[in-house]
Amino acid sequence: MKIFDRKLWLGSVLLLVTVHGFAQQQTYCNPMDISYRYNFEQLNERISYRSGADPVIINHKVGNKPGEYFLFVTISGGWWKSKDLVNWQYVVPDKWPMEDMCAPAALSVRDTLFLFQSTFEQRPIFYSTEPEKGKLKFYNRWLPRLPKDIGPWDPALFHDPDTDKWYMYWGSSNVYPIFGAELDHSRRLTYKNPEPSKAYQPMLWLDPWQHGWERFGPNHSDPIKPFTEGAWMTKHNGKYYLQYGAPGTEYNVYANGTYVGKDPLGPFEYAPYNPIAYKPGGYATGTGHGNTFQDNFGNYWNTGTTWLGIVWGMERRIVMHPAGFDKDDQLYANTRFGDFPHRLPTSKWQNSNELFTGWMLLNYKKPVTASSTLDTLRAELTADENPRTFWVPTKNQPGETLTTDLGAEHDVRAVQVTYVDYKNTIFDSDSTVYTQFRLYASKDGKKWNKIADLTDSSDRPEPRRDRACAYVELPAPVRARYVRYEHVYTAGPYVAINGFRVFGNGLGKAPATPPKLTVVRQKDQRNADITWQKVPGAVGYNILWGIGKDKLYQTYQIWNDQPNKLELRALNVGVPYYYAIEAFNENGVSTVSEVIGPR
Incomplete structure (x- = not known):
């Protein structure tokens, strides 16, 4: 696996633009460097903490101008804007809804940005043609209240450019599914079916008995019924990818998955390669409850939430990983070295690994x-x-x-x-x-x-x-x-x-490739036991796996001072997998081992 493209790096150095003696920033590193807001949510409990969660990044384009990025985050009193995905400026809106927005939905369509909050009550959809100035207006005065406990909580807005139809998806529960509904644009984006009990329908349910990664707890070890939340819809090559977060925000295995359908309201089929965004090891663990968007060069990204949880269980930060669709339309996010520095793209990348700087x-x-x-x-x-x-x-x-x-x-x-x-x-x-x-x-x-x-x-x-x-x-x-x-x-x-x-x-050498990689699938096919032989000078290892030899999109990072074994508990029943391993240290990354599998 290529660590980094030296020609791309040299070109970036030559293109550095200096300002006051400093080079313009060319890289970023997770967790994202934004001005996380102090969260008044726990004011009554007298618990003070900065937090950011449930991100949505929108590429808002006006006319033929390059898009500007807007970041919306749970209970932040406003939002952030950026022209390059690294320098984020906080924006205070000129008006705000009845309460601050939790897990907001945002969407840009034809020069207009739409915004809607999580709610169980009647709440309005807002719009703005000047989000960079914090200008908000009412698009409608409210959506009708749905039956008790249905929501819409953790909503996502979707506009199908091919049909000019509008939809909303939502859900945040370990009892209810992800829901979907068509919206009526002719009636200011209220529900297509005016009868509240018939305005929505279930889209997908969690199935932790078949999908190992949907199990709750650290490393999927807790029998508590898992939570699904954070719906998002992406259309690609005529297919609809309904995404969701699971199994819980407060664990290292918080991830994003997807179902795929031929219609915005389904039926949807579970993608056997799930989860699409997964980072259980390293510093900034967890990638769940975010969104998928394209930058100005056409590259895809997947955002998510990484857990901190020091002074409060919901203390979190934001992460962003390169993503995309492969030649078989498989949706993936690249979390390999996901909390090490990565380059900001200046063009359409051919392989998302090109963005890794190789800085260890x-x-x-x-x-x-x-x-x-x-x-x-x-x-x-x-x-x-x-x-x-x-x-x-x-x-x-x-x-x-x-x-x-x-x-x-x-x-x-x-x-x-x-x-x-x-x-x-x-x-x-x-x-x-x-x-x-x-x-x-x-x-x-x-x-x-x-x-x-x-x-x-x-x-x-x-x-x-x-x-x-x-x-x-x-x-x-x-x-x-x-x-x-x-x-x-x-x-x-x-x-x-x-x-x-x-x-x-x-200034030394990268470690050797770890030998003797073994993988044994357990009787419970959701789990696999992985072992390898440690190599001298290694600081850590990346276990790579996926559903094909050329689809090793998943990564589990292990430190060298940990045991040389891993019980991987994120697999799907009935799906064969392929595996490989690489070692890294301060000097670089080894070549990837021979791929083994299927098993």
């Missing part, structure tokens, strides 16, 4: 020291790739530092600093909520050079904004053994950092 994680469980430590919230917890462990200094004051020792000199390319809320007292985001820090590098731990400055005195001035998942791409490689974070400002009484992640390339 340089400091997994490497030594980290701090200027001070509060209780047992130690510095090394920022390098264990566990988003639920974190460091806290004794005081939230400028000058507090984290220093990671990479163990040897490496070419540093990017740094991600991710924050969490520890005993915080903020319940709304205002002008006092922003993030500032500096980064330094050193070869010997004595002489330090500043490599990034996110403060008011930065060489790259920018508006103050909160960056809970701050990602800093360096304009050029920096040869260093040590990297230091110097704190300047975050709001609240404490600083809490759960990820100090350094990316780049080592």
Whole structure:
């Protein structure tokens, strides 16, 4: 498997546009670097946390101009806009519905953006021809109330360009299915059938007895009845792909799946290659409840929700992965190295793996020291790739530092600093909520050079904004053994950092291909036991699998300090699979092993 395209990389370097001495950002890294909002939802419980979940990214095109991207997120008081999928500016609407929007539906049709909130009551559909300015108007005054507990909660709007018909899909329950309904455009997008009890029909149900990945709990280990939610519809080559999230937002296995039909209201058939977006291992685990959209170059993307859950169970962040349809119209999302830096495309890609930069994680469980430590919230917890462990200094004051020792000199390319809320007292985001820090590098731990400055005195001035998942791409490689974070400002009484992640390339060799990959399908076909032989110098491994030798779209990342075995519990009954493995370290990625299967 190709790690990265060197010609593409060199071309990107030559095309760098410098602004105030810094190169224009060419890459991104999950979780997405947006100004996550403090969530007033738990104000009564006095629990303060930033969160983002249930994303919808819309490519809104006006006339022949390139589209502008709009991101809508649960309970965020507004939305974000971007021209490049990496620099997101928060937009405050001029009016807002009766309450903030949870899991909003958004759709762009003929220069108009439509917006609708999750509800069990009568609520309006809004529209805007100037979403970049926060302008909202009523498209209708309300949709009729449906029977008790039906919804529409977690809705998705869909317009079929070939028939000019409109639809809505929804569902968020472990009791009810995903529902669908046709909307009547001639009556301002109210239900086609005016009788509320007949306005909708079931589209799909979860079947965890046949679909291993739909089982609840961490690694699908909990017998609780799973939840389905987050409907989305994509039309491709005359087929309708009705997507849904399962089995629950608070687990590493939160994923997106799809059913496929020839009509917007079905019947739909389960796709045997499900789930389409799945990332159970690594730092930013979980990809469920998002949407599928195309960028201005025609590339597909799949968004989703990754779980944090430190101070509150619904504390989450947003992820975005390259996606697409293969030659057989199979829908997939590429989560291989999904929380490592990826390039922003400048054209239509031929293979989504081209977007992976090849910049590896340089400091997994490497030594980290701090200027001070509060209780047992130690510095090394920022390098264990566990988003639920974190460091806290004794005081939230400028000058507090984290220093990671990479163990040897490496070419540093990017740094991600991710924050969490520890005993915080903020319940709304205002002008006092922003993030500032500096980064330094050193070869010997004595002489330090500043490599990034996110403060008011930065060489790259920018508006103050909160960056809970701050990602800093360096304009050029920096040869260093040590990297230091110097704190300047975050709001609240404490600083809490759960990820100090350094990316780049080592000066040594990539590991060898892991030998002796074995896969044994259990009597319960939803499960398979996978083993392999570890190789010297490896930091981790990617288990790759799929329904064909050329369709290894699924990835499970395992660290080398974990056992060399995996019980994979995400398989579909009656579906044969193929498997392979690769190893990686600070220097790169091995070649992929021989593909084995079907089994």
